[in-house]
Structure formats: C-alpha cells, structure tokens
Amino acid sequence: MxxxxxxxxxxxxxxxxxxxxxxxxxxxxxxxxxxxxxxxxxxxxxxxxxxxxxxxxxxxxxxxxxxxxxxxxxxxxxxxxxxxxxxxxxxxxxxxxxxxxxxxxxxxxxxxxxxxxxxxxxxxxxxxxxxxLSIAVTEPQAGGHIGGMKTVAEHAGSEWVITGSKSHIGNSHLAGAHLIVARTAETGVSTSQALTAFMIESNRRGLSISRHRPGLGLHGFTAGRLDLDHVRIPQDNLIGEIGQGLAVAQSSSILYGRPNLAAVSLGIHEAVMATTTARLKTRPRYRSTLSDLPVLRDRIGGMEARLRASRILTYQAVHLLDQRLPCDADLINAKYLGHQWAAQSAQDAMELHGAHALDRDYLLQRLWRDIQHTYPPAGTGEVQRIRLADAAFHEDHIQWSEHLAAEAAWARPDPTAA
Ligand SMILES: Cc1cc2nc3c(=O)[nH]c(=O)nc-3n(C[C@H](O)[C@H](O)[C@H](O)COP(=O)(O)OP(=O)(O)OC[C@H]3O[C@@H](n4cnc5c(N)ncnc54)[C@H](O)[C@@H]3O)c2cc1C
The missing domain is CATH 1.10.540.10 (Acyl-CoA dehydrogenase/oxidase, N-terminal domain)
Known part of the structure; x- marks a missing residue:
C-alpha cells in the first residue's frame, strides 16, 4: 500500500x-x-x-x-x-x-x-x-515472570557488577544504552524489593549482543539477546532506589508499553482494512465486484466495528494519561483488545483475499505476520486479563497512572535553578 x-x-x-x-x-x-x-x-x-x-x-x-x-x-x-x-x-x-x-x-x-x-x-x-535506548527485563528462562529473573547485580566498592542474559529486547542492536532490571537481593526476598534498575551503555566491557536473527515479522526491527558477563558500571547508573526494579519495569510497561503496542496494532489494523476494502472493490464478480456480495460486506462490517472501537480505546486511554487521571485498566484494555481485534481482522482479511493472500511479497502477509508480534510484549493476553480481573474485583494493586502522575518528573522544579 x-x-x-x-x-x-x-x-x-x-x-x-x-x-x-x-x-x-x-x-x-x-x-x-x-x-x-x-x-x-x-x-x-x-x-x-x-x-x-x-x-x-x-x-x-x-x-x-x-x-x-x-x-x-x-x-x-x-x-x-x-x-x-x-x-x-x-x-x-x-x-x-x-x-x-x-x-x-x-x-x-x-x-x-x-x-x-x-x-x-x-x-x-x-x-x-x-x-x-532499550528496556531489558525479559530473560530466556523467566519469560514474562519477572520474579523469576536470574540476572544478578552485586555491589563491589563504588561499582555494580552485573551478570546474566536478557532476551527479546526491542532495539537490542540500535540502542546505545540499555535500562536493565537485575536481582539485587537474596532468594526469598519478595520481588517487589528484590530487583533494581540500571543504565548500561552498550559498549561496556562484558556486554555482548547476539547476532540479529530475523523473526516472523517486523523485519528491520530487532528484538535480540543481551549477555552480560561481569559488566561493571558506576553507582551513578543505578536508576531509582535499590529494590525499586519491579516498580520501574511494571510502571513503564503499563504507562508506556501498553499504549505503545496498542498504537502499533491500530496502525496495522488500519492498513489491513485499507488493503481489504481496496481488493474487494476491484475484484470482479458476476456483474459487479466482491464488495457487493452481502456475505462479504457483513465481514467487512465486523472488521470496521473492531477498528473503530480500537481507535477510541487507544486514544481515550492516552488522553486520560495526559489528563493525569487514573487509567491503568484503560491502558491495559487498549493493548489487549487492540491486538486481539487487529489479529482477528488480519485473519479475516487473509480469507477475504482468497489465494491472492498467499502470493509471495503480498502486503497482507506482512501485516498478518507483524500483528503476531504485538501479542507478547508489554503483557500477553493472559497477563492483561489477570490485571483486568483485578480491576473488576477492585483489587488493583498500584494505579501507576495516578501514583506517578502526582510526581511526574516534568512537574518537578529544576532543583539546580536559583
Ligand atoms: C516484538 C517484541 C518486542 C519485545 N520487546 C521487549 C523489550 O523491549 N524488553 C523486554 O524486556 N522484553 C521484550 N519482549 C519480550 C516480552 O515481554 C515477552 O515475550 C513476554 O513477557 C512473554 O514472555 P515469553 O515470551 O517468554 O512467554 P512465557 O512467559 O514463556 O509465556 C508463554 C505463555 O504462557 C502464558 N503464561 C505465562 N505465565 C502465565 C501465568 N502466570 N498465568 C497465565 N498465563 C501465563 C503467557 O501468557 C504465554 O501465553 C518483546 C517481545 C516481542 C515479541
């Protein structure tokens, strides 16, 4: 297109x-x-x-x-x-x-x-x-279970020494520095106090990035593996407080990751719709085109309903965030349904294009492959439903949108100003 x-x-x-x-x-x-x-x-x-x-x-x-x-x-x-x-x-x-x-x-x-x-x-x-920059939380064994991470950061004099591996890290090959979350407490300490965030420059000795291996889709983007072998960084590179790593990872995933992925899904969804309506309008059938067949119009109607709803969910959620209103569940929902609806529309579109969809290099294939990549990051569907069920039962733990809006960095005065 x-x-x-x-x-x-x-x-x-x-x-x-x-x-x-x-x-x-x-x-x-x-x-x-x-x-x-x-x-x-x-x-x-x-x-x-x-x-x-x-x-x-x-x-x-x-x-x-x-x-x-x-x-x-x-x-x-x-x-x-x-x-x-x-x-x-x-x-x-x-x-x-x-x-x-x-x-x-x-x-x-x-x-x-x-x-x-x-x-x-x-x-x-x-x-x-x-x-x-990149944010590096996921690990090969722990996956989406942050508390299961094995990467360790140990204090050594005025430095920290970090060892472990991170996988599926977005911008792994482009980032000049990585915000890495590592374990800083003994086993047994609760995850909410056991992890800490650090900035690590990509040229630090001991940090290696695996060769880029293309995935199913998102070609050109990299989400690769970082290996850290006793990487030494100064105390100044510690972000937040010791033990705040879970808060750093969770809050940035909810406030930034979820809406970002909702926006990627929305863009893909719009391209799916445009490609499909263009195809049906030009594909001859009987005395007209496929776009006049009621059964196909019914499916397009379903796709349009999902697309319109995704747009509103995505923009309303980030508008609430800009207004500094509590909106964690709205951000989560926008990511969850935004992906799910776009993936459903992409599948419908593949069928509506018939065999043509399977021709090599056809745009729709790229869209179908790319939408598979918005499911795992910033929380899989299971993770979103767990958080949405918490909201339904009024068991939300921390409203990051509310908690961090109150202390939004840009609202704080410059402490060095006279
Ligand atoms: C395009 C892309 C970009 C990414 N970018 C980054 C990045 O920049 N930084 C980063 O740190 N990570 C990134 N990730 C990794 C992403 O965060 C993980 O893929 C995600 O957390 C899930 O981990 P996993 O894939 O290992 O799946 P697993 O954790 O192995 O889960 C496998 C399946 O089991 C389900 N499951 C697991 N545990 C539970 C549970 N307790 N209850 C119910 N169901 C469960 C999951 O929902 C999933 O369906 C990226 C991934 C992709 C695809």
Missing part, C-alpha cells in the same frame, strides 16, 4: 486532539509517505538487516524525545502525541513504529525514576538523536 501523504484524523478522535496534535499527525503522515513507504519493501526483502537509516531520520526529528520535557531538549508533547507518531508510522511500517516505541518505554522510566542529574545526563542525548 502506498501511503497517502496525509489523511486527516477521523472526527471520533477530535475530542482528544489539539491543533498541535493535528500538525504532528500531518507531519507523521508526510514523513511516512516520503521516508518510510519507499523503505518498507526493502526492509521486508532483507529481514536479516537492522534498519538504522529510518531510526536516524526519526532521531533527526527528535521524535524519540516526544515525551521528554523541553528542559532536557525534548518536545514535551505528551502521551497522545506519542501515540499519534507510533500509530501513523505503523500504518506504513510496523517495524518503524516498533523502533520508535521501544526507546520511548525506557525514556518513560527515566522520567519517573531517574534523579534530576541522571535525566540531565541521559535525556538530552535522546533528544538530540545521538542515543537510542
């Missing part, structure tokens, strides 16, 4: 969009048409290649700093703005959107947990485009 230069926001989203948001929407569409669309086929044709150029182009626009306060050189544009960028890019290339969103999760963690000095050290480099 070739991207139209700009498609205005649908009226249903206007309550959430300011004039600045609308400009960013147009800017993202124009960027996607000019820079991403021509690369998307090349990225698909070379799955073993890490796409750096598109990351450089986004960095030059300071999009990796969309949520970074202006005091640190960022755009200070908030969560709706972040969603616009990810969503509009994902329509054209989910891999490109994935590159953007993977850095924006650790940026969020730094905003909430780093000291002023640490923010001042890391964020201006993200803002000027010279540094991309």
């Amino acid at each position: 070739s991207a139209t230069p700009t498609t205005p926001p649908p009226p249903a989203l206007r309550p959430y969009l300011t004039a600045r948001h609308q400009r960013l929407w147009d800017e993202a569409d124009a960027f996607a048409a000019e820079h991403v669309a021509p690369r998307a086929a090349r990225m698909e044709a070379a799955p073993g290649k890490v796409e750096r150029k598109v990351a450089d182009l986004m960095a030059a626009r300071r999009w990796f700093a969309v949520t970074v306060p202006s005091a640190f050189g960022g755009l200070d544009a908030g969560h709706v703005a972040k969603t616009i960028l990810i969503h509009r890019l994902a329509r054209v290339s989910a891999a490109t959107a994935a590159i953007l969103q993977a850095t924006l999760i650790p940026v969020g963690a730094l905003l909430h947990f780093a000291t002023y000095e640490q923010k001042n050290y890391w964020l201006p480099r993200v803002a000027d485009g010279s540094l991309l």
Whole structure:
C-alpha cells in the first residue's frame, strides 16, 4: 500500500486532539509517505538487516524525545502525541513504529525514576538523536515472570557488577544504552524489593549482543539477546532506589508499553482494512465486484466495528494519561483488545483475499505476520486479563497512572535553578 501523504484524523478522535496534535499527525503522515513507504519493501526483502537509516531520520526529528520535557531538549508533547507518531508510522511500517516505541518505554522510566542529574545526563542525548535506548527485563528462562529473573547485580566498592542474559529486547542492536532490571537481593526476598534498575551503555566491557536473527515479522526491527558477563558500571547508573526494579519495569510497561503496542496494532489494523476494502472493490464478480456480495460486506462490517472501537480505546486511554487521571485498566484494555481485534481482522482479511493472500511479497502477509508480534510484549493476553480481573474485583494493586502522575518528573522544579 502506498501511503497517502496525509489523511486527516477521523472526527471520533477530535475530542482528544489539539491543533498541535493535528500538525504532528500531518507531519507523521508526510514523513511516512516520503521516508518510510519507499523503505518498507526493502526492509521486508532483507529481514536479516537492522534498519538504522529510518531510526536516524526519526532521531533527526527528535521524535524519540516526544515525551521528554523541553528542559532536557525534548518536545514535551505528551502521551497522545506519542501515540499519534507510533500509530501513523505503523500504518506504513510496523517495524518503524516498533523502533520508535521501544526507546520511548525506557525514556518513560527515566522520567519517573531517574534523579534530576541522571535525566540531565541521559535525556538530552535522546533528544538530540545521538542515543537510542532499550528496556531489558525479559530473560530466556523467566519469560514474562519477572520474579523469576536470574540476572544478578552485586555491589563491589563504588561499582555494580552485573551478570546474566536478557532476551527479546526491542532495539537490542540500535540502542546505545540499555535500562536493565537485575536481582539485587537474596532468594526469598519478595520481588517487589528484590530487583533494581540500571543504565548500561552498550559498549561496556562484558556486554555482548547476539547476532540479529530475523523473526516472523517486523523485519528491520530487532528484538535480540543481551549477555552480560561481569559488566561493571558506576553507582551513578543505578536508576531509582535499590529494590525499586519491579516498580520501574511494571510502571513503564503499563504507562508506556501498553499504549505503545496498542498504537502499533491500530496502525496495522488500519492498513489491513485499507488493503481489504481496496481488493474487494476491484475484484470482479458476476456483474459487479466482491464488495457487493452481502456475505462479504457483513465481514467487512465486523472488521470496521473492531477498528473503530480500537481507535477510541487507544486514544481515550492516552488522553486520560495526559489528563493525569487514573487509567491503568484503560491502558491495559487498549493493548489487549487492540491486538486481539487487529489479529482477528488480519485473519479475516487473509480469507477475504482468497489465494491472492498467499502470493509471495503480498502486503497482507506482512501485516498478518507483524500483528503476531504485538501479542507478547508489554503483557500477553493472559497477563492483561489477570490485571483486568483485578480491576473488576477492585483489587488493583498500584494505579501507576495516578501514583506517578502526582510526581511526574516534568512537574518537578529544576532543583539546580536559583
Ligand atoms: C516484538 C517484541 C518486542 C519485545 N520487546 C521487549 C523489550 O523491549 N524488553 C523486554 O524486556 N522484553 C521484550 N519482549 C519480550 C516480552 O515481554 C515477552 O515475550 C513476554 O513477557 C512473554 O514472555 P515469553 O515470551 O517468554 O512467554 P512465557 O512467559 O514463556 O509465556 C508463554 C505463555 O504462557 C502464558 N503464561 C505465562 N505465565 C502465565 C501465568 N502466570 N498465568 C497465565 N498465563 C501465563 C503467557 O501468557 C504465554 O501465553 C518483546 C517481545 C516481542 C515479541
């Protein structure tokens, strides 16, 4: 699908969009048409290649700093703005959107947990485009069970020494620094106090990154493995307090990971819909086209219902976040249903395209493969349902949206100012 230069926001989203948001929407569409669309086929044709150029182009626009306060050189544009960028890019290339969103999760963690000095050290480099980040929590054996992680950080004089492995780390090959969560307490200490977060530069001795192995989809994006063999880092690289690692990982997954993945799914969902309606409108059947067959229109109606609902869920959730209202369950739900509905529509679309869908290099295959990648990150479907059941029983543990909004980093004064 070739991207139209700009498609205005649908009226249903206007309550959430300011004039600045609308400009960013147009800017993202124009960027996607000019820079991403021509690369998307090349990225698909070379799955073993890490796409750096598109990351450089986004960095030059300071999009990796969309949520970074202006005091640190960022755009200070908030969560709706972040969603616009990810969503509009994902329509054209989910891999490109994935590159953007993977850095924006650790940026969020730094905003909430780093000291002023640490923010001042890391964020201006993200803002000027010279540094991309990753967040590294998942491990080969522990998977989504954070409490089962084995990576250990030990205090040695004025340094920390970290050993272990992390897997499926988004932007593993592009990030110049990784926000890593490691165990800092003995076995038996509760997970909520046993883990700690650290920033680790990618060129630290003892840190190695496995060769990029392409996955089913998202070609151009990397989600690889990091191995840490006694990596030494200074005390200054500890983020938050000792024992706050679970809070860093969970809060950034809920406040940043969930809505980011909802936006990627939404972009893919829109592309699925556009590809399918275009196909049915041009495929001749009897005296007309497939788009006139009632049974197929019924399926398109179902897809359109899911797409419209996904849009509202995604934007409403991040709007609430920008308004600093409690919205953890809304963010979780947007990710959960956003993926599920897009995957269902992608499957319907494969069937509606008939054998043509199976032709090599056909766009729909890429969309179908890419949507499989939004299920595991930032919580699988099971994890989301567990959290949503907690909300139903009023057993939510911490409302991160409420808890961290109160102490939002950008709301705090610069302690060094006179
Ligand atoms: C594209 C992509 C990007 C990613 N980016 C990152 C990243 O940047 N940083 C990072 O740290 N990780 C990242 N991940 C990893 C992701 O967070 C994990 O895949 C996820 O946490 C699940 O872990 P797992 O795949 O090992 O599955 P497992 O934990 O092995 O789970 C397998 C299945 O069992 C279910 N299951 C497991 N435990 C339970 C339970 N207690 N109750 C009910 N069901 C359960 C799961 O829902 C799943 O269906 C990424 C993954 C992908 C695909």
